[in-house]
Amino acid sequence: EPEVTQTPSHQVTQMGQEVILRCVPISNHLYFYWYRQILGQKVEFLVSFYNNEISEKSEIFDDQFSVERPDGSNFTLKIRSTKLEDSAMYFCASSEGTVVSPLYNSPLHFGNGTRLTVT
């Protein structure tokens, strides 16, 4: 079964450094997402992406964050000047959706996540 793949599985970085988290969504999916989960807490929406642009973003997704689809397969999340509170598991997801409704009748398929540790 097709799956969403994420690299790296674990990233350790120093505060103030930039990190790029990478994802390869399922090939025929049109909608891409980043969520994060701080240890032991709930999963939080960061951003959704469709047709090469951000379709929605949360208040967490400030100027420190950016997303990009640099080619036909990869989807990246860049965090500039990381802070201690950015430490979390970051999940990429994709959905098939429809033009009318990205989530209609189709669940999000999540990758295995990248555990980001900021020291």
Added chain:
Amino acid sequence: ELKVEQNPLFLSMQEGKNYTIYCNYSTTSDRLYWYRQDPGKSLESLFVLLSNGAVKQEGRLMASLDTKARLSTLHITAAVHDLSATYFCAAVYSGGSNYKLTFGKGTLLTVNP
């Protein structure tokens, strides 16, 4: 703003017993999702519930949706150890853009022999 509340947050049960996890949401939602997460792993889709009265079953798990009560339930029948995991419900606000899932805090289920 859509809020999703799950209870209980922690559930310890014996093998063979039945139990229900509840998921309440605060505003109109036109679909409800259940996910399973094993420790350190990704979120695995279990059910997508699209309409009032929807019921879906897979093995020992059954999910239902009551949109009038803004309530979804995940019922576990004759629990087995392999069901130990964290279960999340998530809703989509029907008045919004349809891009965002709002998750509950999750229910950590431990099934003891």
